[in-house]
Amino acid sequence: MLIDLLRSLLILVGAAFFLVGTLGLLRFPDAPTRIHALTKVDNLGLGLIVLGLLPGVASWPVVFKMILIWLLAIAAASLAGHLVVQAWAGSQNKETSSRDS
Amino acid sequence: MNTFFIYALTGGLLSSLGLLGFILHRHLLRRLMAFNLMGSGCFLILTGLSQSHQGVDAVPQALVLTGIVVAVSATALALVLIRRWYHLTGQTSLPEDVQSLEKTSSKEAQG
Amino acid sequence: MILDWLLAGALIGTAAGVLLTRDLYRSVVLFIIFGLLMALVWVRVEAPDLALAEAAIGAGLTGVLFLDALGHLNPDKAAAVRQKYRQPLLSGLAFLLALGVTGLLWMALVDSPQPGVHLPEIVDQQLLASGVEHPITAVLLSFRAYDTLLEVAVILVAVVVGLALRFSQEDQPAETQVLSPLLQKMLVWLLPLMLMVAIYLLWIGSYRSGGAFQAAAVLAAMAVLMRMSGTPIPGHSNLYLLRIGLVVGLGLFLLLGSVDLVSGGNFLAWPEGWEKASILVVEGALTFSLGMLLFSLFEASPAPKQASMTRGGGA
Incomplete structure (x- = not known):
């Protein structure tokens, strides 16, 4: 009973984090801040949801897979965020240098 | 009305939406995207409709699976052709479309 | 709901x-x-x-x-300006057509008759005979293997056309960009993991969701990732290997499909007692081939970089 309550709380909070992350994606002004919202907030939300789902899972392989998915999502998000910001910084540099010349 | 039927109806709407975009757009990339939307609509009708009668059905699902793979290869081929066309002419739309557009626009200018 | x-x-x-x-x-x-x-x-x-x-x-x-x-x-300025001209007559007709299609589809969907045969039941009954336990794999590679065979042939044709168009342009190797050290380090972990996922998807296809197509998609994604990050792909520059890889799926499919034909049976009926083995072999070959085919479709697209410059004079 208590566990169920805890689980639904975890999932709800995770969903709320997703909502906030999406809000940040829509409302933030430029690429770095948007990526900040996406990678940090959404991954925390995903982690909470995975944590909330874990007690209901029957077998160990599935537990392992879910944690693996979370880790992969974190890795992919940080990598993608890194690449996007790098590309963004490159285009920013080009703009300022063309403005100066 | 069950869940499957909702998606069959959605597929119907998607198909006609894609058809509309396919007719109205001139840019070849946009046409290709509209065509893909039509395809997705067809897939939804195929699975949604048959499953709304008989429950989960492996046959349409397998057919749609082949369809998805064929669709992506057709799309890739179309993209190769579009890029070749662009490489040769510098255009992103077909000459017939541009001509008909120019005709009407010159008529509008006269009138 | x-x-x-x-x-x-x-x-x-x-x-x-x-x-x-x-x-x-x-x-x-x-x-x-x-x-x-x-x-x-x-x-x-x-x-x-x-x-x-x-x-x-x-x-x-x-x-x-x-x-x-x-x-x-490149954003085609001329086309963008032309796009703004509207054709009221054509647009109106198109809207009417789309509306008509929507209405007809809606009516057809709502009034669709109950089908005479109950397909899921038939699939269930025949599932044991197919040699695999997952109904979709059974449909793809046993009940309707013809469709799958022709599908692979269609994709092969698309790839051949794409490669033909590519080779007829003066070709140059795509620039290999070393993007970032983080990406390189990550790929060392990601690529083996993707390979493992592909094999896993192929293997569980015989009794659960998954199979040759999904595995092939992961394989193709892996190759595309390697290509875009400039990781060398083993055997990639060898054209003969590439061509053999492209046709091995279709070839093996045809070969194993004809075994029963030779001994007086039907085309694409797997040899008796060897159903599961045949399906697995064909699926493995298909996974590899389809992965390479999908990757080749991606690879067929890069046009020479000078394209934008040579056309500058004409436009």
Whole structure:
């Protein structure tokens, strides 16, 4: 009973984090801040949801897979965020240098 | 009305939406995207409709699976052709479309 | 039910966004989002195989293809100006046509008759004879193996045409860019993991969701990732290996499909007692071949870099 309550709380909070992350994606002004919202907030939300789902899972392989998915999502998000910001910084540099010349 | 039927109806709407975009757009990339939307609509009708009668059905699902793979290869081929066309002419739309557009626009200018 | 209506609404809304957005780049991004939503829809339609395929192919591979093509088509200013001329007559007709199609489809869907045969039941009855336990794999490689065979042939033709167009242009190796040290380090972990996922998907295809197509999509995504990050692909520069890889799936499919034919049976009926082994061998070859085919479709697209410069004079 208590566990169920805890689980639904975890999932709800995770969903709320997703909502906030999406809000940040829509409302933030430029690429770095948007990526900040996406990678940090959404991954925390995903982690909470995975944590909330874990007690209901029957077998160990599935537990392992879910944690693996979370880790992969974190890795992919940080990598993608890194690449996007790098590309963004490159285009920013080009703009300022063309403005100066 | 069950869940499957909702998606069959959605597929119907998607198909006609894609058809509309396919007719109205001139840019070849946009046409290709509209065509893909039509395809997705067809897939939804195929699975949604048959499953709304008989429950989960492996046959349409397998057919749609082949369809998805064929669709992506057709799309890739179309993209190769579009890029070749662009490489040769510098255009992103077909000459017939541009001509008909120019005709009407010159008529509008006269009138 | 509410979730389904919301999802359907989001699907239609995204599709409308793809068609209505003025900015082409935004339209392509919306199209990728549409693919992801489709994957969610397949989950709701209780078709996890399709969800897997759609997420990998529809959203992943198609998105990469479109973005790649978009990067090579410079924003055509002339076409953009022309686009603004409207043709009221044609637009009106198109709207009427679309409305008519919608109405007809709606009527047809609502009044669709109950089918005379109950396919899921037949599949269930015959499932034991097919040699595999997953009904979709059974349909793909046993009951309707003809479709799958022809599908592979169709993709092979598409790839041959694409490669022919590519080779007839003066070719140059795509520039290999070392993007970032982080990416390189990550790929060392990611690529083996992707290979493992592909093999896993292939293996569980005989009794659960998964199979040759999904595994091939992961394989192709892996090759595309390697290509884009400049990781050398083993045997890639060897044209003969590439060609053999492209046809090995279809070839083995035909070969094993004819075994029963030779001994007086039917084409594409797997040899008796060897159903599961045949299906697994064909699926393995298909996975490899389809992965290479899908990758070749991506590879066939890069046009020479000078394209934009040579056309500058003409436009």
